[in-house]
Amino acid sequence: MRTEPTLAIVIPCFNEEETLPLMLPRFLAKLNRLMHENHVAEDSFLMLVDDGSEDSTWDIICALARHNSRVRGIRQSRNRGHQNAVLAGLMEVKDRCDASISIDCDGQDDIDAMDEMISRYQEGFDVVYGVRGSRKTDTWLKRTTAQAFYRLLGWLGAEVVYNHADYRLLSAPVMKELSGFHEVNIYLRGMVPLVGFKSCEVVYERSKRIAGRSRYPLVKMMGLALDGVTSLSIKPIRLVMALGIVISIASFLGIVWAVANALLGWAVSGWASTISVICLLGGVQLICLGVIGEYVGKTYLEAKARPRYIISERTSFEGDGGTRPARVAPTDAGESVRGDA
Structure with missing residues (x-):
């Protein structure tokens, strides 16, 4: 049985000036209650990550960090x-x-599920996945496409947790091992299961967004899905090869049939069939090249080994007052601070 952990609640934020004033008091109240009930240690804290917001999100984070030592922040x-x-x-x-527990700041994930996550951690689990009990708050389109995506990933051989987003608890050893993954194309929902360690699931009900609008429109969701497929499985490449073999066999049989008809004098001139075959093969070839090109492009980005993130500012960890800019350089464990600018 593990003792009370020092807990870090990691909260990504992007243009959340409407949401933060409503949600930050809730996160702090939850953290204080967990400490009061001796579920987590007294030095637990919130880590707010400003993902390059264009509104006053960072100002709100800095203001709260100056008045509350349990709030820390970094800005990309x-x-x-x-x-x-x-x-x-x-x-x-x-x-x-x-x-750590990662959770979005839009209020959709049930923060009370943290209690069970921490209990599971104390029982010996290093990874605790927050899994939606239902998708009744999603639109029909989002619910259908999301469920189809999870099934597609499973069919492609990728190890993912069904109906799990990014609400999860990770122990410190898991985070340290995760830092050894150097992918530039990041899909944490597929990367975390690859780390291994003892894991379990906690089911919760997802609510509607508390304020503002979603920062994940359809285009971004499709991009995330594409990253998930191409970063976790090479089966699409093998399917392209299989498709090429099938079409080659069919084309060979078509040639035999055409030659036989010509030799028997049954051939008739006609451009419709010829054009149809050309269009079919041309379309298939373009699709195949697109799939292959996606993987080549991902390989190109990985070969560059550019930093996955660059932290420009951070609030103090040691109460030294205010925020300070920082330069970040890639290391073998990801990115780390080299010192004050």
Whole structure:
């Protein structure tokens, strides 16, 4: 049985000036209650990650951090996306806590599920996945496409947790091992299961967004889905090869049939069939090239090994007052601070 952990609640934020004033008191109240009931240690804290917001999100974070020592924040130099923001927060806290819980700041994830997550951690689980009990708050389109995506990933051989987003508890050893994954194309929902360790699930009900609008429109969701497929499985490449073999066999049979008809004098001139075959093969070839090109492009980005995130500012961890800019350089464990600018 583990003792009360030092907990870091990692909260990615992007243009959340409407949501933060409503949600931050809730997060602090939850953290205080967990400490009061001896579920977590007294040095537990919130880690807010500003993903290059264009509104007053960072100002709100800084103001709260100046008045509350349990609030810390980092700011990315530009918007890098939700997955990079979560990873930046995890890498920032991995040496400062025993466990972390990542959760969005829109109020949709049930913060009371943290109690069971921590209980599971104390029982010996290193990874606790928050899993939606239902998707009744989603639109029909989002619910249908999301469920189809999870099934597609499973069919492609990727190890993912059904109906799990990015609400999860990770122990410090898991975060340290995760820092050894050097992918530039990040899909944490697929990367965390690859780390291993003892895991379990906690089911909760997802609510509607508390304020503002979603920062994940359909285009971003499709991009995340594409990253998930191409970063976790090479089966699409194999399917392309299989499709090519099938079409080649069919084309060969078609040639035999055409030659036989010509030799028997049954051939008739006609451009419709010829054009149809050309269009079919041309379309299939373009699709195949697109799939292959997606993987080549991902390989190109990975070969560059650019930083997955760059932290431009951070609030103090040691109460030294205010915020300070920082330069970040890639290391073998991701990105780390090199010192004050």
